[in-house]
Each structure stands twice: as C-alpha cells, then as structure tokens.
Amino acid sequence: MEKLKIQGGVPLNGTIRVSGAKNSAVALIPATILANSPVTIEGLPDISDVQILSDLIEEIGGQVSFESGELTVDPSKMVAMPLPSGKVKKLRASYYLMGAMLGRFNKAVVGLPGGCHLGPRPIDQHIKGFEALGAQVTNEQGAIYLRADELRGARIYLDVVSVGATINIMLAAVRAKGQTIIENAAKEPEIIDVATLLTNMGARIKGAGTNVIRIDGVDELRGCRHSIIPDRIEAGTFMIMAAGAGERVVIDNVIPQHIESIIAKMREMGVKIETSSDQILVMGNRDFKAVDIKTLVYPGFPTDLQQPFTSLLTRATGTSVVTDTIYGARFKHIDELRRMNATIKVEGRSAIINGPTQLQGAKVKASDLRAGAALVTAGLMAKGITEVTGLEHIDRGYSHLVDKLSGLGAVIWRERMTDSEIEQFQNS
Numbered sequence: 001m002e003k004l005k006i007q008g009g010v011p012l013n014g015t016i017r018v019s020g021a022k023n024s025a026v027a028l029i030p031a032t033i034l035a036n037s038p039v040t041i042e043g044l045p046d047i048s049d050v051q052i053l054s055d056l057i058e059e060i061g062g063q064v065s066f067e068s069g070e071l072t073v074d075p076s077k078m079v080a081m082p083l084p085s086g087k088v089k090k091l092r093a094s095y096y097l098m099g100a101m102l103g104r105f106n107k108a109v110v111g112l113p114g115g116c117h118l119g120p121r122p123i124d125q126h127i128k129g130f131e132a133l134g135a136q137v138t139n140e141q142g143a144i145y146l147r148a149d150e151l152r153g154a155r156i157y158l159d160v161v162s163v164g165a166t167i168n169i170m171l172a173a174v175r176a177k178g179q180t181i182i183e184n185a186a187k188e189p190e191i192i193d194v195a196t197l198l199t200n201m202g203a204r205i206k207g208a209g210t211n212v213i214r215i216d217g218v219d220e221l222r223g224c225r226h227s228i229i230p231d232r233i234e235a236g237t238f239m240i241m242a243a244g245a246g247e248r249v250v251i252d253n254v255i256p257q258h259i260e261s262i263i264a265k266m267r268e269m270g271v272k273i274e275t276s277s278d279q280i281l282v283m284g285n286r287d288f289k290a291v292d293i294k295t296l297v298y299p300g301f302p303t304d305l306q307q308p309f310t311s312l313l314t315r316a317t318g319t320s321v322v323t324d325t326i327y328g329a330r331f332k333h334i335d336e337l338r339r340m341n342a343t344i345k346v347e348g349r350s351a352i353i354n355g356p357t358q359l360q361g362a363k364v365k366a367s368d369l370r371a372g373a374a375l376v377t378a379g380l381m382a383k384g385i386t387e388v389t390g391l392e393h394i395d396r397g398y399s400h401l402v403d404k405l406s407g408l409g410a411v412i413w414r415e416r417m418t419d420s421e422i423e424q425f426q427n428s
C-alpha cells in the first residue's frame with residue numbers, strides 16, 4: 001500500500017496533457033459488448049476503473065488487448081455470464097454492463113455497483129427504462145436480474161436527469177425493436193461520446209447532447225474504431241491546481257467548450273485564462289475573490305469538480321459558498337482540509353469557506369476520487385509536506401498523476417506505507 005507525499009509551495013510551470021475521459025471510458029468499454037466483431041477504442045486513460053472493466057469483459061468471454069491506451073475488444077465469443085459479485089462491486093460504472101448485456105443477450109445478472117461513496121446513488125431510473133423496454137427486473141441478494149423475451153422501443157421520461165440512466169437506456173435500446181425516445185435525458189459530453197461510438201457501430205441515434213434522444217433499433221452492430229474525448233474533469237482539476245499553485249500552466253488536449261462553467265467561475269475569481277482550440281493557459285496569481293458555486297447538470301458546474309474547487313477557494317478573499325445539488329453529501333474532504341488549517345463549515349448541502357488561508361501540510365486521507373484530487377490540490381498549495389493516503393481512489397480516475405505533476409515541477413512522490421501506517425489507515 002502506498003501514500004502520496006507532496007512538498008507544497010513549489011510553483012507549477014509548463015504543459016500538462018489530459019488523458020481520455022474516465023466517465024466516457026467506463027461506458028464505452030461495456031458498449032463493445034453490443035458489437036459482432038472487434039471494437040477498438042483509442043486514448044483510454046491508464047486508470048484502475050478501465051482495468052477492472054477490461055477484466056469483467058474477459059470474464060464474460062470477450063477477448064481483450066490493451067496497449068498504450070488502445071483497447072481492442074473482440075466480443076464475438078461473449079456469453080451472458082452472470083456477474084452477481086466480485087469485481088462489479090468495485091466501481092459504479094459496472095451498471096453499464098446491465099444495459100449492454102441486456103441489449104445483446106436479452107438477459108443479464110449484475111451485482112449492485114460500488115464506486116465512490118457520495119451518499120445514496122439510486123438506479124431506479126435505469127430500472128424504469130429497462131422495464132419500459134420490456135425487461136423484467138428483480139433485485140435478489142444484492143444483484144440485479146434482468147430478462148426480456150424481446151426488447152421493444154418505448155417512450156421513457158426520466159424523473160431525474162441522470163447521466164448513468166441515459167447511457168444505460170441507450171445501450172439497451174440500440175438493438176431493441178422499433179423506436180425509443182428518452183425524454184429529460186442528460187446532455188453531458190460523455191453521452192455524446194457513447195452515442196458516437198454506437199453510431200459508428202451502426203446504431204441509429206439522434207439528439208444525443210440534447211434532452212430528447214431518439215433511437216431506432218437495428219438488428220446488428222459491427223466493430224469499429226473510436227477515439228475517446230478528453231477528460232473534462234481531469235482538465236478542470238489541472239486548471240484548479242494551476243490557479244492555486246501555478247505560474248504559467250498550459251493544459252493540453254482539452255475541449256474548452258466542455259468546461260465553460262469552470263473557465264467562467266475562475267475568471268470571476270480573478271484567474272487569468274486564455275483558450276485556444278485544444279489548449280488552456282492558466283496564469284496563477286495569489287489574489288482571488290471569493291465566489292459561490294452551485295453544482296448542476298451539464299452545462300452547469302460539474303459535481304465532480306466541486307471538491308477540488310473547494311480547496312482552491314481556501315485561498316480566495318472573503319466567504320465562498322459551494323452547494324452540491326447533485327450529491328448533497330459530497331463533503332468528506334472538508335474535515336481533511338480543516339486539518340490543513342482551512343476555515344470551512346458544512347451546512348446541509350453547502351460548504352462555507354472563509355479565506356484567505358495559508359494551508360499547512362498535514363497527514364490526510366482521501367475518502368473518494370475527487371476528495372483525493374482536492375487533497376492533492378491542497379497539498380500543492382500548502383506550506384510543508386502533505387501526506388495523502390487512500391490512493392486507490394485517486395488511481396480510479398487520474399492517469400499517472402505523479403508523473404504529470406512532476407512534469408510541471410511539483411515535488412510529489414509515492415512512498416510505501418509502513419505496517420503500522422497501514423494498520424492505522426485501516427482502523428481510521
């Protein structure tokens with residue numbers, strides 16, 4: 001088991017490259033199940049979520065090769081193997097195996113998913129969609145059992161705007177008989193990316209990226225090659241780190257339109273930012289204004305950047321209020337930031353941050369993926385050494401983070417934990 005150590009206060013300079021989007025990757029990989037010949041996805045991030053999903057694809061008979069970010073899946077010999085437990089529990093996105101296996105085999109058994117603990121993460125809208133398409137769905141001892149004689153297109157109105165439900169219903173509907181209409185669909189770029197892959201495989205999908213998606217079912221989907229979109233959340237994380245601890249940092253391989261809400265918020269704080277077609281230059285300064293943030297569905301401010309942004313706001317002058325309307329309990333990083341001297345309190349769905357504060361290095365624990373990003377951000381801005389444990393969360397979503405930040409001049413390294421540190425970590 002390892003921990004991360006950061007010597008804070010070293011200014012970041014240079015260029016950092018963004019990897020392929022985690023939240024696309026975790027849906028694109030299950031989508032390969034629907035094809036009848038090999039699918040290649042280029043530019044996948046080297047993260048544990050990708051590794052685990054590749055292993056799950058192998059468990060159901062897919063032939064997988066993964067080299068230099070390029071994953072090829074030959075789905076032709078796959079079977080509807082039940083996956084009631086084991087690796088499916090390690091990540092939230094294993095729920096996409098439900099839609100994809102249902103779409104290909106008309107049946108699936110998938111254990112209830114894991115992933116970051118952000119409070120309740122219901123999947124009732126996914127199930128509502130599968131049932132509308134004709135599946136019988138039961139929950140037996142922690143696994144979801146799905147079975148349909150035949151999937152038939154349907155009109156499905158989502159009661160809550162859900163990225164996961166929108167993608168899962170698309171996966172199940174692309175081979176259903178007739179037309180499916182998803183109303184009140186989510187509009188995230190990752191949904192467009194999945195729709196692009198499915199369309200290249202031969203699916204007929206219109207409206208991805210709007211709140212009404214129309215899918216005309218087809219009999220068969222074929223293999224193809226697809227290039228993943230850049231990770232807007234990783235890009236936003238690097239922008240936050242650059243603003244808080246950088247001088248001149250260029251973030252490369254970005255689609256600036258995907259992170260307009262972050263660019264606008266940072267400019268409101270007084271951060272200087274320049275954008276080009278696929279790069280963003282962030283010029284850090286030490287004089288920020290406090291701002292309020294409310295997380296919203298896309299194109300609003302993403303919940304996934306709320307936690308690292310909170311770290312940055314400790315440096316702003318005045319009171320900032322961060323409200324998470326998507327996951328109202330996504331505040332496990334706050335206690336850890338307090339250990340580093342931050343003045344923050346949580347009231348309901350909001351964190352109230354008073355600044356500016358000079359953060360101090362401390363021993364802290366990442367409780368989830370973006371809490372980890374928040375603590376690394378804080379460590380880069382802090383005086384002295386910060387030690388971050390819980391790296392398995394960070395490794396779920398950030399590809400080669402230490403190498404990438406070292407490339408900007410950060411003093412950051414991984415170190416093996418001693419037995420007593422591991423014991424302490426496990427008991428905490």
Ligand SMILES: CC(=O)N[C@H]1[C@@H](OP(=O)(O)OP(=O)(O)OC[C@H]2O[C@@H](n3ccc(=O)[nH]c3=O)[C@H](O)[C@@H]2O)O[C@H](CO)[C@@H](O)[C@@H]1O
Binds near residue numbers: 127188303
């Ligand atoms: C809209 C939004 O910001 N979605 C984010 C959410 O996606 P994630 O896929 O986890 O969540 P959804 O977009 O599916 O859910 C959005 C909201 O709807 C609720 N819900 C969802 C499904 C369902 O069946 N029933 C239900 O009530 C969720 O609890 C949540 O409050 O977290 C991901 C990981 O942090 C982010 O990448 C997504 O951008």
Ligand SMILES: C=C(OP(=O)(O)O)C(=O)O
Binds near residue numbers: 023093
């Ligand atoms: C919480 C996240 O991931 P997951 O939904 O896969 O747990 C995230 O990407 O911020």
